[in-house]
Amino acid sequence: MKAILFVFPFVLAVAYFPISQCQNLPLIEHTCKQTPYYGLCVTSLKSDPRSKTAGDVQAIALIMVDIIKAKAGGALQHIEKLKQKYPALRVPLSACKDRFNAIIIGDVPQAVEALTKGDPKFAVDAANDAALEADSCERGFSGKSPITQMNKLNHDISIITASIVKMML
Amino acid sequence: MADSNVSYNPLPDGERPRPTRRRSIVLVLSGLLVVGFLVALLSDNGSIAPTNVIDNDNNNVNDNAQNGLNDVSSSSKDPERLRPFTSASSAGVSEKSNRRFGARTASYPWTNNMLSWQRTAFHFQPQKNWMNDPNGPVFYKGWYHLFYQYNPNGAIWGDIVWGHAVSKDLIHWYHLPLAMVADQWYDIMGVWTGSATILPDGKLMMLYTGSTNESVQVQNLAYPADPSDPLLIKWVKYPGNPVLVPPPGIGAKDFRDPTTAWLTSEGKWRIAIGSRINRTGITFVYDTKDFINYELLRGVLHGVPNTGMWECVDFYPVSTTGEHGLDTSHNGPGVKHVVKASMDDDRHDYYAIGTYHEKNVTWVPDNPEIDVGIGIRYDYGLFYASKTFYDQNKKRRVLWGWIGESDSEIADVKKGWASLQGIPRTVALDTKTGSNLLQWPVEEVDSLRLTSKEFKKIELKPGSVMPLDVGSATQLDIVAEFELDKAALEKTAESNVEFSCSSSEGSAERGALGPFGLLVLADDSLSEQTPVYFYIAKGKDGSLKTYFCTDQSRSSEANDVNKSKYGSFVPVLEGEKFSMRVLVDHSIVEGFAQGGRTTITSRVYPTKAIYGAARVFLFNNATGASVTSSLKAWQMNSAFIRPYPDDDDERHSGTEPTYEVRGSKTKYLGNLLTSSLLFLNARNNFL
Numbered sequence: 001m002k003a004i005l006f007v008f009p010f011v012l013a014v015a016y017f018p019i020s021q022c023q024n025l026p027l028i029e030h031t032c033k034q035t036p037y038y039g040l041c042v043t044s045l046k047s048d049p050r051s052k053t054a055g056d057v058q059a060i061a062l063i064m065v066d067i068i069k070a071k072a073g074g075a076l077q078h079i080e081k082l083k084q085k086y087p088a089l090r091v092p093l094s095a096c097k098d099r100f101n102a103i104i105i106g107d108v109p110q111a112v113e114a115l116t117k118g119d120p121k122f123a124v125d126a127a128n129d130a131a132l133e134a135d136s137c138e139r140g141f142s143g144k145s146p147i148t149q150m151n152k153l154n155h156d157i158s159i160i161t162a163s164i165v166k167m168m169l
Numbered sequence: 170m171a172d173s174n175v176s177y178n179p180l181p182d183g184e185r186p187r188p189t190r191r192r193s194i195v196l197v198l199s200g201l202l203v204v205g206f207l208v209a210l211l212s213d214n215g216s217i218a219p220t221n222v223i224d225n226d227n228n229n230v231n232d233n234a235q236n237g238l239n240d241v242s243s244s245s246k247d248p249e250r251l252r253p254f255t256s257a258s259s260a261g262v263s264e265k266s267n268r269r270f271g272a273r274t275a276s277y278p279w280t281n282n283m284l285s286w287q288r289t290a291f292h293f294q295p296q297k298n299w300m301n302d303p304n305g306p307v308f309y310k311g312w313y314h315l316f317y318q319y320n321p322n323g324a325i326w327g328d329i330v331w332g333h334a335v336s337k338d339l340i341h342w343y344h345l346p347l348a349m350v351a352d353q354w355y356d357i358m359g360v361w362t363g364s365a366t367i368l369p370d371g372k373l374m375m376l377y378t379g380s381t382n383e384s385v386q387v388q389n390l391a392y393p394a395d396p397s398d399p400l401l402i403k404w405v406k407y408p409g410n411p412v413l414v415p416p417p418g419i420g421a422k423d424f425r426d427p428t429t430a431w432l433t434s435e436g437k438w439r440i441a442i443g444s445r446i447n448r449t450g451i452t453f454v455y456d457t458k459d460f461i462n463y464e465l466l467r468g469v470l471h472g473v474p475n476t477g478m479w480e481c482v483d484f485y486p487v488s489t490t491g492e493h494g495l496d497t498s499h500n501g502p503g504v505k506h507v508v509k510a511s512m513d514d515d516r517h518d519y520y521a522i523g524t525y526h527e528k529n530v531t532w533v534p535d536n537p538e539i540d541v542g543i544g545i546r547y548d549y550g551l552f553y554a555s556k557t558f559y560d561q562n563k564k565r566r567v568l569w570g571w572i573g574e575s576d577s578e579i580a581d582v583k584k585g586w587a588s589l590q591g592i593p594r595t596v597a598l599d600t601k602t603g604s605n606l607l608q609w610p611v612e613e614v615d616s617l618r619l620t621s622k623e624f625k626k627i628e629l630k631p632g633s634v635m636p637l638d639v640g641s642a643t644q645l646d647i648v649a650e651f652e653l654d655k656a657a658l659e660k661t662a663e664s665n666v667e668f669s670c671s672s673s674e675g676s677a678e679r680g681a682l683g684p685f686g687l688l689v690l691a692d693d694s695l696s697e698q699t700p701v702y703f704y705i706a707k708g709k710d711g712s713l714k715t716y717f718c719t720d721q722s723r724s725s726e727a728n729d730v731n732k733s734k735y736g737s738f739v740p741v742l743e744g745e746k747f748s749m750r751v752l753v754d755h756s757i758v759e760g761f762a763q764g765g766r767t768t769i770t771s772r773v774y775p776t777k778a779i780y781g782a783a784r785v786f787l788f789n790n791a792t793g794a795s796v797t798s799s800l801k802a803w804q805m806n807s808a809f810i811r812p813y814p815d816d817d818d819e820r821h822s823g824t825e826p827t828y829e830v831r832g833s834k835t836k837y838l839g840n841l842l843t844s845s846l847l848f849l850n851a852r853n854n855f856l
Contacts, residue, residue: 095278102579106325113327117358118384118422121513122326129578136577136729169477169514 092140131158302554303569387411443479476542477514494566575731629789649800657794670736675720676700681793
């Protein structure tokens with residue numbers, strides 16, 4: 001029993017060795033280590049049951065694209081509610097609606113197509129653009145945004161996706 | 170590679186605890202480590218330094234240097250090379266690069282007015298939807314043909330098929346029906362890039378990459394259904410496709426974009442196909458007699474470590490003595506060969522000049538330090554997947570390049586289209602330097618010139634901006650020369666700072682001898698402006714080094730467009746003035762310095778400097794030198810790119826459609842009509 005207490009933190013410490021040693025980690029951890037938001041990357045992927053059977057970086061990337069789609073869809077719903085609650089923010093909220101719509105009808109299909117048909121650089125573009133759209137939505141409020149956390153989340157998962165796909169290039 | 174956000178708690182080291190208290194100390198330390206781990210994990214949810222877009226060097230592009238955040242972009246490639254190139258990281262390679270997340274500036278709404286202005290007047294683009302790589306360019310039976318990667322279903326990449334257009338002069342294009350669609354198992358996931366070869370007997374062979382039903386990249390053969398049809402409307406795919414599959418050991422998705430074939434002295438045809446082995450970009454070479462059966466030649470034509478996948482490989486001879494182009498099969502004395510490839514990793518096109526050894530199937534660069542993928546780029550802005558062809562009609566080699574968008578998807582979706590082809594350029598060896606190519610807009614571009622305004626020997630003192638009254642400023646061809654005072658050039662103090670367009674402050678960065686040049690797509694108040702300029706730096710040894718840059722940082726008040734600076738070093742020889750040619754065509758600006766030694770293509774999306782509000786200025790922002798400039802600016806006509814008329818007779822005769830407007834009055838009306846139609850069409854799309 002005491003041996004476990006003894007060993008456990010060392011195991012944890014080893015887990016945070018530099019990237020060059022992360023080859024020994026499972027695919028998700030190894031992949032997420034190479035993104036700027038390790039924790040968010042891991043929790044996002046693990047919240048999706050498909051991540052248990054994901055066999056390669058492409059599979060992981062596709063899961064992340066699905067997460068972008070889901071979060072963008074959630075953002076759209078939330079924005080609709082906020083339009084009622086904050087009529088004064090109608091203009092920037094409408095702009096945000098267009099932006100998340102562009103993610104869903106433009107970026108997500110392009111990313112899926114690029115990953116499945118075999119030209120991943122177009123998925124990098126699409127994911128980068130999704131981050132840009134979330135950021136632009138946020139800017140529209142000139143500092144008085146009611147959805148900063150949501151926009152940041154959408155932005156960050158898009159950045160994670162872009163950096164994962166880049167590993168395939 | 171980004172570092173982990175989690176702090177690493179080091180193992181305790183140091184003194185040995187006394188044996189009697191060893192166990193308790195270790196337990197306490199273990200407990201601390203556990204706590205440390207949990208804290209690190211839980212604190213990961215918000216980044217302190219917000220990272221933005223991952224650019225193609227895996228750097229976090231963050232240009233908000235004023236806020237004290239590290240500008241990672243400046244830490245990239247060393248610009249001090251034989252042929253220095255701008256660090257790739259912030260050169261707008263990622264077409265959707267970003268700024269600090271959530272910064273407090275208002276986001277700009279795109280109106281239909283702004284968006285419909287963006288369509289070009291004399292650059293090739295389909296009527297709507299997405300386009301990327303140019304394919305199979307060729308001159309055949311009196312017509313120039315351009316095929317291109319096209320999405321018939323939307324303004325994003327996807328469902329890729331071959332679009333098609335023809336022209337008599339590389340400028341006035343007629344849209345034709347799709348040449349090839351994704352209707353076979355071997356190209357059902359995409360009819361991708363390919364090249365044309367004309368055989369001595371006039372037969373036309375088209376090799377292209379198909380993405381199969383299992384997303385494997387294979388090479389396929391296609392040829393005209395009716396070779397006597399000069400418009401080459403219908404195409405047949407060889408029933409025995411694919412003719413090539415990835416060789417053993419090569420990834421199923423690492424094998425694409427076959428080149429035009431060239432004849433060997435044994436009478437066989439030879440083609441090159443790009444690929445990679447781990448991180449080394451390579452090009453395979455195959456021999457064939459019939460375009461159906463191929464022999465993979467031993468080894469590779471060439472490869473360069475750490476360059477990643479080579480897409481759109483191009484291989485062609487250039488004359489060391491003349492300006493005229495050479496047929497792809499040409500070889501012999503007075504010839505060097507160019508190897509070009511598009512780097513999948515950093516989205517740039519690189520070329521290198523070297524010697525081709527036919528017998529042992531190798532190509533050796535003249536200067537390995539500026540080899541393919543690490544040396545000279547065709548263009549220092551947005552320019553990718555380019556391809557040349559030999560134009561036997563005018564005995565020149567012509568270069569096409571895909572120019573993507575650098576705006577945001579919301580705008581592309583709204584405007585219903587994305588991407589252009591660059592203006593076609595001739596390429597030839599620069600016989601004065603011998604170590605780079607020259608690119609220049611094809612001479613037919615000159616036929617678009619309408620009225621001109623000339624300005625002679627305008628003196629620009631340090632820190633001056635001068636408006637140029639050229640009339641309308643959205644379709645322009647400007648040829649400008651600049652001279653600096655010799656004394657100023659000599660007396661300038663030496664600078665140890667290595668200059669790079671992309672990591673500079675753009676045209677706002679004042680040096681002793683630069684920047685100076687043109688401001689295009691500017692409005693009266695200069696709240697929007699796109700400087701295209703020279704910057705002369707003095708090196709440690711007193712030598713002058715000239716840079717040619719385009720600065721997008723103030724090109725638009727919109728904040729969802731690319732704002733990076735593009736450019737590179739440009740050789741300026743003894744006795745040469747500083748010269749540039751700039752083509753402005755709505756949302757595209759193409760700059761050519763020193764006769765085409767360095768070129769920069771940018772996409773510009775102003776919100777105010779559009780239509781009648783666009784202006785051109787001369788500027789000199791140097792601190793230590795006056796600049797004298799002479800220039801000529803032409804209004805450019807529209808190319809009236811439109812569908813080939815449906816009339817059966819005209820189509821079968823293959824002659825140019827007869828309803829082309831001629832004369833300046835009808836051209837003006839035609840221009841007005843076309844603009845109105847485009848505007849109304851655009852308006853209807855948004856209603």
